[in-house]
Amino acid sequence: MSINKKMVAFFFVMLFVSLIFIVKPVKADTIVKNGTLASNETWTSNNIYYINGDFTIPFGIELTISPGTIIKIVDNVRIFVNGNLTSVGETEKIIYFTSYKDDILGGDTNGDGLTFPAINDWGWIEFGPDSSGSFDYTTIRYSGNYNATYRVGAIFANNSNYKFPIVGDNVILENNAINGIHLPGGTIPLSTSKTLPNYPAAPYYLSGDLTIPFGSNLTLEPGTFFKISDNVRIFVNGSLNSIGESSKRTYISSYKDDTLGGDTNGDGLTSPSINDWGWIEFGPDSSGTINFTTLRYGGRIGATYRGGLLINGGSITVTQTIITKNNMGIEVNDAQAISIHTSSIYSNLAFGIKNNQSGIWVDATNNWWGHISGPLDTSSADGLYNPSGLGDKVTDYVDYYPWTTGINYTDFIYLPILLK
DSSP states (O other): HHHHHHHHHHHHHHHHHHHHHHSSOOOOOOEEEOOOOOOEEEETEEEEEEEEEEEEEOOOOOEEEEEEEEEEOOOTTOESSSSSSEEEETTTEEEEEEETTTTTSSSSSTTTSOOOTTTTOOEEEEEEETTEEEESSSSSSSSSBBTTBBBOOOEEEEEEEEOOEEEEEEEEESSSSSEEEEEOOEETTOOOOEEEOOOOOOOOOOOOOEEOTTOOOOEEEEEEHHHHEEOOOOOSEEEEEEEEEETTTTEEEETTTTHHHHHHOSSSSOOTTTTTTEEEETTTTTTTEEEEEESSSBBBBEEOOOOEEEEOEEEEESOOOOEEESSSSEEEEETTTEEESSOOSSSSEEEEEEEEEEEEEOOOOOOOSTTTTTOOOOOOOOEEEEETOOOOOOOOOOOOOSSBBBBTBOOSOOOOHHHH
């Protein structure tokens, strides 16, 4: 009986190995690539391209990947795009960027016997400041490491201009250290107006502090998933606009928030929590419009705890927005040109809105605070008082009256105690 069991096990092992090579038969030729591309090229699906050293597409040069092509990449190897990279496959002819250990695709290309790929097997695809490109019907996997520099995105926009390729809906980013468009932070150039398109296949991942200087503008398109890493902030001295739609909300959240676009940080299923990332800080001369947006899980840098939105001035409008599960929803140091309406501010840890400026009101009427009884207001110093409120807590000089029973609902308004 034991012999029969061994024979059966051996049969299934051999069947699995044979299927590996049947699924994607070995191509006619393996073409080795490294160094700098000298002229325009088209890589064809009749070959496997094996990149065994850093590979650069220089400014003015175009590389076109034909449908069905397989590109295998060795340890510590990156692809630098300063020119143009086009990788557009077809429904039945997917283009693959993968590890050289990925024997399921095209067989044992590197001739070392049966091997299995893993996250961080190779580097990444890095786009420079003058680059361009497009991906569709393309799968990128097993990237993220160069000489022990881990957690770099499969698509890495390593430039202050935030240049990155067009990412079609049929792109798959899987088993990478970062399954998304990696933005490293830095300062957007002066007088730059930049829009981050909504690419459902590729959430944005911000790994370092981002500054929007005076005169510059950053806009998040409707439906965009914008995920932020530990101890990272956005400093707005110019303009930040997060413009969603009723059926296509924009999200600003933790990099651990796998409910948005999947496992972006490549560490398996994780759950986000309050204080996962820093905050969005508006300066004295800034402006911002936040509409149909959900902002959550912010509020901490090291041992410093602030609001998910920290407003030090500027002209800021918040409407139809959900602000939840932050240390504080909104913290205000200068409230002169702020309006917050028809939004939901609830389940924030310390305060829904904290106004640090005495005598100047934060205009926050017609919002939902998490309970029909309204926000918790335990101080009567400003004339508003709602000690029985079961919603998020507010400080003095937050004008929350009237509030609503839910976002976009204005009926069943409950009244606070108005002091004479």
